[in-house]
Amino acid sequence: MNDPTPTITPPSKPMTRFVDGQQDSHRLEQYQRHGGYLGFKHALTLTADEVLQQVKDSGLRGRGGAGFPTGLKWSFMPQGDDTPTPKYLIVNADEMEPGAFKDRYLLEQTPHQIIEGLLIGAKAVNADIGYIFIRGDYYLAIERLDEALQQCREHHLIGSNILGSGFNFEIHLHTSAGRYICGEETALINSLEGKRAVPRAKPPFPQVSGLWGKPTIVNNVETYCNLPHILLFGVQWYQSLGRCKDFGTKLFGVSGRVKNPGLWELPMGTPIGEIINEHAQGMCDGYQLKGFLPGGGSTDFLLPEHLDTPMDYDAIGKIRSRMGTGTITILDDKYCPIRLVLNLLKFFAQESCGWCTPCRDGLPWAVSLLEKIERGDGQAADIEQLIDITKFAAPGNTFCALAPGAVEPLQSALRFFLEDFEQHIEKKCCRYRQEHRHD
Amino acid sequence: MNNDNTDHPPTDLTIAVNRPGELTALEQERLTVLLAHCVEPSGVSIDALMCVQQSRGWISDQTLAAIAQFIGVSEAALDSVATFYNLIFRQPVAKVVLHPCNGMSCHLMAGEQVEKAISQCLGIELGQSCRDNQFTLIPLPCLGACDKAPVMIADKILFELIKVEQVPQILNQLITRQANDE
Numbered sequence: 001m002n003d004p005t006p007t008i009t010p011p012s013k014p015m016t017r018f019v020d021g022q023q024d025s026h027r028l029e030q031y032q033r034h035g036g037y038l039g040f041k042h043a044l045t046l047t048a049d050e051v052l053q054q055v056k057d058s059g060l061r062g063r064g065g066a067g068f069p070t071g072l073k074w075s076f077m078p079q080g081d082d083t084p085t086p087k088y089l090i091v092n093a094d095e096m097e098p099g100a101f102k103d104r105y106l107l108e109q110t111p112h113q114i115i116e117g118l119l120i121g122a123k124a125v126n127a128d129i130g131y132i133f134i135r136g137d138y139y140l141a142i143e144r145l146d147e148a149l150q151q152c153r154e155h156h157l158i159g160s161n162i163l164g165s166g167f168n169f170e171i172h173l174h175t176s177a178g179r180y181i182c183g184e185e186t187a188l189i190n191s192l193e194g195k196r197a198v199p200r201a202k203p204p205f206p207q208v209s210g211l212w213g214k215p216t217i218v219n220n221v222e223t224y225c226n227l228p229h230i231l232l233f234g235v236q237w238y239q240s241l242g243r244c245k246d247f248g249t250k251l252f253g254v255s256g257r258v259k260n261p262g263l264w265e266l267p268m269g270t271p272i273g274e275i276i277n278e279h280a281q282g283m284c285d286g287y288q289l290k291g292f293l294p295g296g297g298s299t300d301f302l303l304p305e306h307l308d309t310p311m312d313y314d315a316i317g318k319i320r321s322r323m324g325t326g327t328i329t330i331l332d333d334k335y336c337p338i339r340l341v342l343n344l345l346k347f348f349a350q351e352s353c354g355w356c357t358p359c360r361d362g363l364p365w366a367v368s369l370l371e372k373i374e375r376g377d378g379q380a381a382d383i384e385q386l387i388d389i390t391k392f393a394a395p396g397n398t399f400c401a402l403a404p405g406a407v408e409p410l411q412s413a414l415r416f417f418l419e420d421f422e423q424h425i426e427k428k429c430c431r432y433r434q435e436h437r438h439d
Numbered sequence: 440m441n442n443d444n445t446d447h448p449p450t451d452l453t454i455a456v457n458r459p460g461e462l463t464a465l466e467q468e469r470l471t472v473l474l475a476h477c478v479e480p481s482g483v484s485i486d487a488l489m490c491v492q493q494s495r496g497w498i499s500d501q502t503l504a505a506i507a508q509f510i511g512v513s514e515a516a517l518d519s520v521a522t523f524y525n526l527i528f529r530q531p532v533a534k535v536v537l538h539p540c541n542g543m544s545c546h547l548m549a550g551e552q553v554e555k556a557i558s559q560c561l562g563i564e565l566g567q568s569c570r571d572n573q574f575t576l577i578p579l580p581c582l583g584a585c586d587k588a589p590v591m592i593a594d595k596i597l598f599e600l601i602k603v604e605q606v607p608q609i610l611n612q613l614i615t616r617q618a619n620d621e
Contacts, residue, residue: 095583098542104583136489136526137538137582139595177485178525180580194477194484196523212478255544255585262586297543297581327585335547343543347580353523 117224244269295324
C-alpha cells in the first residue's frame with residue numbers, strides 16, 4: 001500500500017469522522033482517505049510493549065458496559081516464548097442489550113475501524129488469530145464486515161507478513177446463532193467452541209485459558225474503535241477529549257419519546273441533560289420525562305433530578321446506576337413503569353442460559369409477580385417477594401452478570417416508582433392502561 | 440417429526456425435503472470445509488446447523504441426526520446446542536420469518552400494536568405460521584435500532600419506524616419479493 005499519507009488535524013469526533021456526511025464510509029478507500037490504518041501502520045513501527053503502554057497510558061476503559069481498563073486487561077495475557085499459542089483476540093459484536101444500538105452503527109458504518117483496532121490489539125498482545133463474533137440478525141453489518149475483510153486480504157492488511165512487517169494475524173468472522181448470553185465473554189468463548197453459551201467459572205480468566213484453553217482476550221466493538229486514534233494522535237490528545245476523569249469520546253444515544261432520537265459521538269462526561277435536551281431535543285410534545293435507564297436494560301433507573309450528572313463510569317456509579325452502553329432509554333409519563341420492567345424481566349428470563357438458580361428460577365418468578373401486579377391481581381406481599389428476588393440475584397450469587405443486571409431496573413423501579421406498584425395493587429388495575437390504552 | 444412442506448419445496452433442494460435424513464452433496468462439501476478449519480469437530484456444531492438450515496429452512500430430527508453423524512458428535516450433544524440458540528429452528532418455519540422487535544424501546548414506541556396488527560392481518564399468534572406457508576411470526580429481542588423504533592427484520596430487511604397502518608403494505612412487499620426470488 002503506497003498511498004500518500006494525508007495530514008490530518010486531530011479530530012474532536014475520532015470514531016465517527018469517517019461517517020459524518022459521507023457515503024461509503026464502510027469502504028476501504030473512504031476509510032483511508034480520512035487516515036484509516038495509519039494508526040496501525042504506526043503501531044507496526046513500535047514494539048508490542050510500546051503499543052500496550054500507549055493503550056495503558058491513554059486510560060481507555062472498555063466500552064461494553066463494565067468500563068474495565070483495556071490496557072490492564074491486556075496486560076494479563078501471558079507473554080514469552082514458553083506461553084501457549086495460538087493466542088486469540090476477539091471482538092464482541094453480539095450487541096443485544098435492550099436499548100443499545102451503538103455497535104450496530106459502528107459495524108455497519110466503519111467495519112475497517114474495527115478491523116484496524118483489532119490489528120492494533122493483536123500487535124500489542126502478540127495475538128495470532130482474531131474472531132469477530134457478530135450478532136446473526138445484523139445482516140448489513142455481516143455483509144460489510146465480510147467485504148471489509150476481503151478488501152484487507154487483498155491489501156495484505158491481514159494474513160501472514162502484514163504489509164511486509166513480518167507480523168502475522170488472521171481474522172475470522174463468526175455469525176452468532178442468537179442468545180443474549182453470548183455477550184458474556186466466557187459464554188461467547190463456549191459458543192465459539194460450538195457449545196451451549198453458558199458462562200464459565202473464573203478463574204481461570206480467559207487471558208490465561210480461553211478459547212480452546214489458549215490465552216484469549218475479548219473486547220467490545222467500540223473499545224476497538226478507540227485504538228486507531230490513540231495510536232495515530234497520541235495519548236495527550238486522547239486525554240484532552242474527555243470532560244471528566246474518563247478520557248476520549250463515547251457514542252451516546254437516546255431512544256423513547258424524545259423529539260430527535262439518535263446517536264452522537266460526544267466527549268466522555270457530557271452531562272445527561274445535555275444529551276437528552278440538546279442532542280435528542282427534549283421530550284415529544286405531550287410527554288413528560290418520568291425516568292430513564294442511562295445505559296441499556298440492565299442498568300438502574302435514574303430520575304429527572306439526575307440530569308446534571310456527567311455520563312462517565314464513576315459519576316453514574318455514584319448515583320447508584322451504571323453508564324453501561326451509554327444508550328439512554330426514556331421512560332415517559334404515559335407508559336406504565338411496571339410494564340416496562342416486565343418487558344425487561346421477560347427478556348432476561350427468556351435469555352437466561354439456565355445454568356444457575358437465581359437466574360433460571362428467580363427471573364421467571366419475578367416475571368409472574370410483575371404480570372400479576374400489572375393486570376391488577378397483585379397483593380402487598382408481592383412487592384416484598386420482588387425485593388427478595390433482587391437480593392437473591394445480587395452479584396456474588398450467580399456465575400455471571402446476567403441476573404444481577406436483570407434486577408437492576410427492577411430494584412430501582414421499586415425504589416423510585418413504588419407508588420405505581422402500590423397503586424396497581426390498591427386499585428386492582430393499571431391506571432396507564434385505562435388512561436392511555438397502550439395495548 | 441412430519442415434513443409436509445411438499446406443496447412448496449425449497450427451490451433447489453428437493454432432495455433435502457424428500458430425504459431429510461440425508462445431506463446433499465453441497466451440504467457435505469460445506470461441512471467438510473468447516474471441519475477442516477476447526478480445532479475440534481464439535482466446534483463446528485453451530486455453524487453446521489446454520490449452514491444446513493440455510494437450505495432447508497429448519498432442522499428436523501432426521502437432519503439433526505445426519506449432521507451429527509457427519510461431523511462426528513453425538514445426537515444428544517448436537518441437539519443440546521440446536522435447542523439453545525434462537526436462530527436455529529427445530530420446527531418448520533414458513534418462507535419468510537417475521538421478527539418484530541419486542542425490545543423495550545420498541546414497546547415504548549407502540550411496538551406491541553405493530554405485533555398485534557401483524558398477528559391480526561395474518562390470523563396467526565406469535566410463534567405460529569400461516570397456512571399458506573408464507574409467514575412465520577417470531578418476535579426477537581432488541582434489534583439494535585432503538586432510535587428508529589418500532590422495527591422489524593424480515594427477509595434480511597430492517598423495517599424502521601413502522602406504523603400500524605403500514606403493516607399490510609409491508610407484508611405485501613415481502614410477498615412480492617419472495618415471488619420474484621422464486
